[in-house]
Amino acid sequence: MRAVQITEFGGPEVLVPVELPDPVAGPGQVLVEVAAAGVNRADALLRAGRYHRAGRPPLVPGVEAAGTVRAVGAGVTGIAAGQRVLAMGEAGAPGLYAELAAVPAEQVVVLPEGIEPAAAAALPSAWFSAWYSLRHLARAGAGETVAVHAAASGVGSAAVQIAAAAGARVIALAGTPTKTDWVTALGAHDTVDTVAHPGDAAVQEVLRLTGGRGAEVVLDLVGGPAFGQSLRMAAAGGRVVAMANVALAPSTIDTRDFYPKNVTIHGFQVTNLLELGFDPRPDLLELAEQVAAGRLRVPVESRFPLERAADAHRQLERRGNRGKVVLTVDRPH
Incomplete structure (x- = not known):
């Protein structure tokens, strides 16, 4: 072969x-x-x-x-x-x-x-990762705000649609106006251009868009310095899911950025999840049916x-x- x-x-x-x-x-x-x-x-x-x-x-x-x-x-x-x-x-x-x-x-x-x-x-890797993180870990729901890093990526574009379909308000962080326009067409309600708003400027923009409250769910697909930013943009009682470190850099965090707000941190890695005994087939079938029906693209x-x-x-x-x-x-x- x-x-x-x-x-x-x-x-x-x-x-x-x-x-x-x-x-x-x-x-x-x-x-x-x-x-x-x-x-x-x-x-x-x-x-x-x-x-x-x-x-x-x-x-x-x-x-x-x-x-x-x-x-x-x-x-x-x-x-x-x-x-x-x-x-x-x-x-x-x-x-x-x-x-x-x-x-x-x-x-x-x-x-x-x-x-x-x-x-x-x-579906098996990129879309399943977004689906499991939002549905099983963060349990993102209607009326909540979900901030998605690298929103124009394969996982990010899945997360934008899955969160929007759940009734959440989606703030999509992406690197250029072309990408922010694109994720808006996928269902993002607000966008942050991370070139125009690098680092903590992106945090301040998410806080501005949420009236200072922050996002109930933050999906961190970048890692490195972005993880500390994710904690700072999370709302009180929020959930942050860390599922990658494509930055290939250490994540330096201040515990004061999350424990006073009662923020929960989840880690996700698909191979280890399977080794822990999780059966992905029901979720993968539901995902495939949603795509086949045209509800997700x-x-x-x-x-x-x-x-x-x-x-x-x-x-x-x-x-x-x-x-x-x-x-x-x-x-x-």
């Missing part, structure tokens, strides 16, 4: 198209013929050797995909060859930048009609063929994308 491997840790150029033996579906596994694979920050961190669970090269990256079931292993029920599915992988494990992938059955969901592969491929701005994974990573790391970057797997007819 065709796949993309990380030959050594480094820049996008270390992503190399290769031919590998076809995997087989072992007990409890589903063999998925991949049609599209999502490109995520975790993939870029893994490639650079900066992911906290990185193995050693050669590695096939990729933590989310959609495609068709080719075969199922012993003990698998409820999934059959020929069904369209989404698949959730694990960073550092045999990944989904490939024509074929053997995935644990408990991380595979049969897709409803009406959802294309590129959109479905964005997965913006896929950039699509690259599998062999151009390096270019996809360059696009992601330029931070010029709005929404998802996806790899597509074309097969000769």
Whole structure:
């Protein structure tokens, strides 16, 4: 099969198209013929050797995909060859930048009609992360204010829509007027241009927009110095969810920024969540049904063929994308 491997840790150029033996579906596994694979920050961190669970090269990256079931292993029920599915992988494990992938059955969901592969491929990591953080951890609800960092990213654009659909007021933080206009079209009620309002100026803008109260929920997709800012923009009794450190910098915080306000801090990391025994399938199915029904929209701005994974990573790391970057797997007819 065709796949993309990380030959050594480094820049996008270390992503190399290769031919590998076809995997087989072992007990409890589903063999998925991949049609599209999502490109995520975790993939870029893994490639650079900066992911906290990185193995050693050669590695096939990729933590989310959609495609068709080719075969199922012993003990698998409820999934059959020929069904369209989404698949959730694990960073550092045999990944989904490939024509074929053997995935644990408990991380595979049969897709409803009406959802294309590129959109479905964005759900297992980026969209699930936003969904779980807002629905299960922060429990964002109607009448609350939700502030979303990096709102034009794949996770951020999902969070804007999920929070708005829950009846929350969304304040979207994004880096340029083009991006703030774009997230407004997705459902954000207010925006903060983080280029015009860097650092604590963004905090002051969120406080101004909320009459000094702050946001009941803050979704921190950046980490580093942004985490301290998230605590300062949180309202009394608010919830801050930290789910990334793409800044790759320490987060220095002052406990006085959260304990007097009774702010709750949640951490989220999808692989560890699965290892703790969480079954993602009901949430992934609900997400897929919402997208298929048109109630949520997965913006896929950039699509690259599998062999151009390096270019996809360059696009992601330029931070010029709005929404998802996806790899597509074309097969000769």
